[in-house]
Amino acid sequence: GAVVSQHPSWVICKSGTSVKIECRSLDFQATTMFWYRQFPKQSLMLMATSNEGSKATYEQGVEKDKFLINHASLTLSTLTVTSAHPEDSSFYICSAIPRSGGATDTQYFGPGTRLTVL
């Protein structure tokens, strides 16, 4: 149980294009999902918190207009990197907390999406 998927697993795009990454909880509902970014050989950094039916909460230093987050349902959150540039190349990982758990329940992570912007 508690499986989270991401699509695509990897994507290569040209500079200036937009890329959408999906995060799905497959066997549970999640009112809260998180998006993290991990640069090579570095730690995961929280980008934003995605709550179903409301606006995402972004961490300090993360551009809201560049990283658009939509939590359309209890099983799907999407991250759109708009006008991507080479410096946006990174490993993007989402996580989800089961709706049945409390706000501090364990986060289950997706397998990640590797974005390369040429």
Added chain:
Amino acid sequence: AQKVTQAQTEISVVEKEDVTLDCVYETRDTTYYLFWYKQPPSGELVFLIRRNSFDEQNEISGRYSWNFQKSTSSFNFTITASQVVDSAVYFCALSEAYRSGGGADGLTFGKGTHLIIQP
């Protein structure tokens, strides 16, 4: 602000040796949660353990054990009789109970320790 420090960037041991990964945390909250995750080369994070701040009992799960000490703000992870399959990057993480305004809190990760188990 919360912070997690994993001072060991890389550890290399020979198979069957015991190895301890250190984790020191900082938080102003009295209620918080500590985690350990394993990240193999594939990149997917594997959940290992979650511990709340009120439970200082040490835990053992097979070859894995965790030592939580609030007095030193440490949550160390020991692998006994290490195996090559244990090679990965291990992250310690912290979550405060609730954000201001309510709702779940994202995790603050340490920089990770790259564990290499040589055959």
